[in-house]
Structure formats: structure tokens, C-alpha cells
Amino acid sequence: MTLGIAIANWHHVVQGSDRRLVRGGKGWDDRTNKCVLLACADGVMAITYSGLGYISDLQTDEWIAGVLDANAATKYEMPFAIRVLEEASTEAFRRTPAIDRGAAHAVVLSGWRRVDSGWMPWIAWVANHQIFDPVPDVKDTFHHQVCTPEKGVTEERLGIIIAIGQDRSIPRATWSSMTRRVAGERSATPLTQLLLHAFKEAASRNKAVGKSLMVAILPRPGTGPISTTYQGPERASVTYHPRLLASGFAAGHVRLEGGPITVTAGGHEFILGGPEVPPSGRFRARRPRPRRR
Numbered sequence: 001m002t003l004g005i006a007i008a009n010w011h012h013v014v015q016g017s018d019r020r021l022v023r024g025g026k027g028w029d030d031r032t033n034k035c036v037l038l039a040c041a042d043g044v045m046a047i048t049y050s051g052l053g054y055i056s057d058l059q060t061d062e063w064i065a066g067v068l069d070a071n072a073a074t075k076y077e078m079p080f081a082i083r084v085l086e087e088a089s090t091e092a093f094r095r096t097p098a099i100d101r102g103a104a105h106a107v108v109l110s111g112w113r114r115v116d117s118g119w120m121p122w123i124a125w126v127a128n129h130q131i132f133d134p135v136p137d138v139k140d141t142f143h144h145q146v147c148t149p150e151k152g153v154t155e156e157r158l159g160i161i162i163a164i165g166q167d168r169s170i171p172r173a174t175w176s177s178m179t180r181r182v183a184g185e186r187s188a189t190p191l192t193q194l195l196l197h198a199f200k201e202a203a204s205r206n207k208a209v210g211k212s213l214m215v216a217i218l219p220r221p222g223t224g225p226i227s228t229t230y231q232g233p234e235r236a237s238v239t240y241h242p243r244l245l246a247s248g249f250a251a252g253h254v255r256l257e258g259g260p261i262t263v264t265a266g267g268h269e270f271i272l273g274g275p276e277v278p279p280s281g282r283f284r285a286r287r288p289r290p291r292r293r
Contacts, residue, residue: 002017002018002020002021002022002034002050002165002166002208002209002210003017003018003050003163003164003165003166003167003169003199003202003209004016004017004018004034004048004049004050004106004108004163004164004165005017005161005162005163005164005167005195005198005199006046006048006108006110006123006160006161006162006163007159007160007161007162007178007182007191007194007195008110008121008122008123008158008159008160008182009121009158009159009160009182009183009184009185009191010121010158010220011185011186011187011188011219011220011223012185012187012188012191012217012218012219012220013046013110013111013112013121013122013123013217013218014188014191014192014195014215014216014217014218015035015046015048015108015110015215015216015218016048016195016196016198016199016213016214016215016216017034017035017048017049017213017214018034018199018203018209018210018211018212018213019031019032019033019034019210019212019213019214019232020032020208020209020210020211020212021053022053022208030210030211030212031212032053032059032061033059033061033214033242033243034048034049034060034061034214035047035048035061035214035216035228035242035243036048036061036064036065036068036242036243036244036245037216037226037228037242037243037244037245037246037270038068038073038074038081038109038111038245038246039074039245039246039247039265039266039267039268040073040074040075040076040077040078040080040081040266041074041075041076041077042077042078042113042114043077043078043111043112043113043114043119043122043221044111044112044218044221044226044266044268045078045081045109045110045111045112045122045218046109046110046111046216046218046242047064047107047108047109047110048107048108048164049061049064049105049106049107049108049164050104050105050106050164050165050166051103051104051105051106051165052096052100052103052105055089055092055093055096056092056095061242061243062243063092064085064107064243065243065245067084067085067088068081068084068085068245069245071084073245074245074246074247074266075247077113078109078111078113078122078124081109082109082124082126082144082146083144085107085109085126085142085144086126086142086143086144087142089105089107089126089128089142090128090140090141090142093105093128093140093142094140102138103138104127104128104129104136104138105127105128105142106125106126106127106128106129106131106164106165107125107126107127108123108124108125108162108164109123109124109125109126110122110123110124110162110218111218112218112220112221114221119220119221119222120148120149121148121149121158121160122146122147122148123146123147123148123160123162124144124145124146124147125144125145125162125164126142126143126144127142127143127144127164128140128141128142128143131162131163131164134168147160147162157183158183159179159181159182159183159184160182161175161178161179161182165209166202166206166208166209167202169201169202169203169205169206169209170198170201170202171201171205174197174198174201175198177194177197178194178198181194182194188217188219189277192215192217192229192277193277193278195215196213196215196231196277199211199213210232211232212230212231212232213230213231213232214228214229214230214231214242215228215229215230215231215277216228216242217229221268225262225268225269225270225271226268226269226270226271227270227271227272227274228241228242228270228271228272228273228274229273229274229276229277230273230276231276231277241261241272241273242272244263244265244270244272246263246265246266246268247265247266247267248265248266249263249265249266260272260273260274261273
């Protein structure tokens with residue numbers, strides 16, 4: 001189990017996932033992809049997970065993409081994709097070896113859904129436990145929950161943050177900073193920087209969280225392209241774009257050589273493997289002042 005975070009306001013949805021795969025409590029692979037992009041009938045979303053790195057002998061991102069593709073999720077609305085993952089996860093875990101069956105596993109879906117009033121930020125999760133519990137009580141079946149803006153909430157006050165996996169490794173001060181800043185930010189860069197800072201703080205405290213990560217940035221549809229960027233020391237050695245499922249398009253891993261890849265599919269433009277977002281100096285820890293004697 002590693003770390004995934006999704007944050008949303010009226011302007012952007014930003015999702016981050018580290019690239020570390022853990023075996024035996026130690027980092028085993030820091031180049032793992034944990035992101036799937038899905039453009040469906042009523043919106044677009046980024047999907048990430050924490051928990052088992054392999055399901056049914058497939059890497060989990062490949063398994064997620066395969067399940068959605070086999071059920072033609074691009075043709076249906078977002079709730080259909082959730083039900084597919086809910087049912088398929090329950091069935092897959094029943095066939096999982098006993099040693100892994102009790103693992104806490106969660107999938108987060110975050111993005112934009114078209115409703116009568118326009119585009120609405122939308123975050124859902126499918127899990128075999130309550131993701132907010134400090135000690136997961138793992139169940140035999142998977143269930144989902146959806147987080148959407150409350151009716152009447154103003155643009156300045158909307159800020160949603162959902163984390164799965166090792167979220168207890170994020171310091172309380174970092175949580176407070178994200179909570180205060182998410183609602184008021186109109187640009188994707190400061191939101192991404194908040195996310196990067198949270199991952200950096202978590203990785204410094206917990207070896208199960210990787211220092212390399214991938215960020216998916218989904219602006220309100222019609223205001224800019226959806227983009228993904230890789231952050232961290234592994235970027236120079238090997239980077240893959242996430243799996244993308246959209247009408248008439250289904251992509252697995254593609255090596256990024258010679259710059260980012262631009263794809264138009266499912267009514268959306270995707271820039272896969274965009275430039276890194278620089279960290280913000282605003283979140284650097286302050287040096288304690290020496291005490292006067």
C-alpha cells in the first residue's frame with residue numbers, strides 16, 4: 001500500500017500517485033505506473049489505486065484498464081465504471097491467494113462529470129474498507145462512495161481532498177495547508193505544488209511511499225488540455241504515459257522519447273508526459289530560531 005491523493009475545486013482536478021511498488025515492506029520498483037485515464041459518455045477521469053500491485057497476475061493499472069475496456073466503459077456514464085470496478089474487484093479478491101486477500105485495497109476515480117448545470121468536479125472511490133479509518137477493517141466485498149459539491153456551495157469555498165494508502169504519513173500541518181489553499185486556487189500549478197509537497201513530506205517519513213510520482217491535471221473541460229507529468233529522480237531513466245481509454249482509442253504503456261505525446265480522443269485533448277512542475281519555496285520548512293539565554 002502506497003499513496004494516492006486527489007484534490008479538486010471549481011477550476012481543476014489534480015491527482016497524484018507515487019510510482020513505488022512494495023514487496024515485503026521494502027521498495028521493490030520505483031517506475032510503476034498507477035494511473036489510468038478514462039474518457040466516458042458523460043465526462044473524464046483519472047484513476048489510481050493503493051493496495052495490491054498485482055491482481056489476477058496483471059499489474060493493477062493494467063488490470064483496471066482491462067476490466068474497463070472489456071466492459072466498454074467509454075460508452076457509458078461514470079457510475080457504470082464504478083459499478084464495474086466494484087464488482088470486478090470483489091470477484092478478483094475472492095480468487096486472490098489467502099496471504100493477499102486481507103490486504104486493504106482502494107481505487108480512486110477523480111475528474112469531471114457533465115450534469116444539467118454544466119461540468120461538476122467529481123471524486124469517487126471503490127474500496128474493501130473505510131478509507132478514513134486509521135486502522136482498515138478489511139471486508140470481503142468492495143463498496144463505493146462518491147464525493148460531489150454540496151448544493152449551493154460557492155466557487156471560493158469548494159475544495160475536496162481525498163487520500164488513500166499511507167495518508168497518515170502526511171504531517172498535520174501539510175494537511176492544514178492543503179485544506180486552506182485548495183478552494184481559492186484558480187491555476188493548476190499551485191495545486192500541483194501542494195500535491196508535490198504532500199508526497200515529499202510523506203516519503204521522507206515512510207519508506208513505503210516513493211519519491212517519484214505521476215500527476216494528472218484535469219482542468220474544467222473546455223478550458224485546456226488534460227495533462228500528465230512525471231516528477232522525481234526516475235524521470236530521466238524511464239517514463240511511461242498512463243493507460244488511456246477513450247472512444248476509438250486504447251493505449252498501454254508507451255515510452256516517452258523525444259518529448260510529450262499529444263492525443264485527441266473521446267472529445268478531449270491529452271498531453272501525456274508534459275514538463276515537470278517546479279516545487280514551491282512557500283512550503284519549505286522553517287528553520288527553528290535559536291533560543292535566547
